[in-house]
Amino acid sequence: xxxxxxxxxxxxxxxxxxxxxxxxxxxxxxxxxxxxxxxxxxxxxxxxxxxxxxxxxxxxxxxxxxxxxxxxxxxxxxxxxxxxxxxxxxxxxxxxxxxxxxxxxxxxxxxxxxxxxxxxxxxxxxxxxxxxxxxxxxxxxxxxxxxxxxxxxxxxxxxxxxxxxxxxxxxxxxxxxxxxxxx
Numbered sequence: 155x156x157x158x159x160x161x162x163x164x165x166x167x168x169x170x171x172x173x174x175x176x177x178x179x180x181x182x183x184x185x186x187x188x189x190x191x192x193x194x195x196x197x198x199x200x201x202x203x204x205x206x207x208x209x210x211x212x213x214x215x216x217x218x219x220x221x222x223x224x225x226x227x228x229x230x231x232x233x234x235x236x237x238x239x240x241x242x243x244x245x246x247x248x249x250x251x252x253x254x255x256x257x258x259x260x261x262x263x264x265x266x267x268x269x270x271x272x273x274x275x276x277x278x279x280x281x282x283x284x285x286x287x288x289x290x291x292x293x294x295x296x297x298x299x300x301x302x303x304x305x306x307x308x309x310x311x312x313x314x315x316x317x318x319x320x321x322x323x324x325x326x327x328x329x330x331x332x333x334x335x336x337x
Contacts, residue, residue, distance in 0.1 A: 155171050155174075155193070155194050155195070155196075156185075156193070156194070156195040156196070157174070157178075157195075157196050158180055158195075158197055158198075165191055171194055171196075174196065175196045178196060180196050180197055180198050181196070181197060181198065181199040182194055182195075182196055183195050183196075183197055183199055183202070218250070220250075220251070220252060221251045221252070222251065222252045222253070222254050222301070223242075223246040223251050223252070223253050223254070224253070224254045224255075224256055225239050225242055225243050225246075225253060225254070225255050225256070226256050226257070226258060227255065227256070227257045227270075227273050227274075227277075228257065228258075229257060229263055229266055229269040229270050229273065230269075231273060236273070236276075236277075240280055240281065243255065243277065243281055243285075243302065244281055244284060247281065247284045247285050247302065247303075247304045247305075248284065248304070250304055251304070252288070252302065252304070253285075253301070253302045253303075254299055254301050254302075255274055255277055255299060255300050255301075255302065256297055256298070256299040257270040257273060257274065257297065257298045257299070258296065258297050259296045259297070259298070260296070264296060267293060267298060270291075270298045271291050271298065274291040274298065274299075274300045275291065277300075278291075278300060278302070281302060283305075284304065284305055285302040285303060285304060285305055286302070286303045286304075286305050287300065287301075287302055287303075288301040288302065288303050289301040
């Protein structure tokens, strides 16, 4: 048994441990039921639960949820449309999101899956400096898709933004030299 200050009180029968806990107006909590003999601790159980919940909330606050953004292409995509969608992909990657590039084939387009692969390979080659390919183009039914992930971590991205802000911020002008009048 362990008391509320972390001191070991030794082995004692359950009724005696409960009596000691009630004397201090606290709870007797079984920490390790599988140990021989089981380990119990005197503590304020409500306060303990509150602190655990607080830790979980704090940990959740610092988590980054990874979202997957989807960009859809057609096999007969025009160059300007392709460039626009490529820019969307680059923006999503800069924001730290994964991107799923999809080509959906309808009807007779299924005979032209090679064109779809060419479009996705071109996209992968164009965004290669900013991305890592998680899944190469893969055909599932009538869709062909590839998944791209950002190359840099959030911390690296933050450092770059801070550097860019520091470089673009105007530096203060040098102090003016005041000439002394000739006497």
